[in-house]
Amino acid sequence: MKKIAVYPGSFDPITNGHIDLIKRGSRMFDEIVVLIAYNPNKPAHLFSVEERMEMIKEVITDFEMVRVDSYAGLLVDYVKKAGANIILRGLRALSDFEYEFQLALINRRLNRDVETVFLMTSYEWFFTSSQIIKEAASLGGSVQGLVPDIVCKKLKEKFAK
Secondary structure, three states: OOOOEEEEEOOOOHHHHHHHHHHHHOOOOOEEEEEEEOOOOEEEEEOHHHHHHHHHHHHHOOOOEEEEEEEOOOEEEHHOOOOEEEEEEEEOOOOHHHHHHHHHHHHHOOOOEEEEEEEOOOOHOOOOHHHHHHHHOOOOOOOOOOEHHHHHHHHHHHHOO
């Protein structure tokens, strides 16, 4: 049976930490779906869903087993629809764990066939988050090396306006 994992997030924008998780997950799973998931608790997004999908597709070209999608419903419903039974999540700090643990439990309650797999972030990306990157870029700070080059370019374009 093919092992398909869904890696959900807002990816606004995708960071090198996300890419690291995709790369490491690709050694564990036959296929990974990077899912731009709608989260009503997140503030307004800097990039549209289409812009995020385009950037992600551009930076995952080396990963044949990775595809990109978007969804605005329950994550466990999408996981089933995708033929998967694994949710892939990254953890940076203890504060991430508490929130992610709650999400894993409710997803498990909603669908007993869905498992959540957590990967610890690599130490290089421990402090990296899309929110921090957007804040730094919005104030003219360099985020080179924290995001793929295409994302760096798109951030400069957004904040030049």
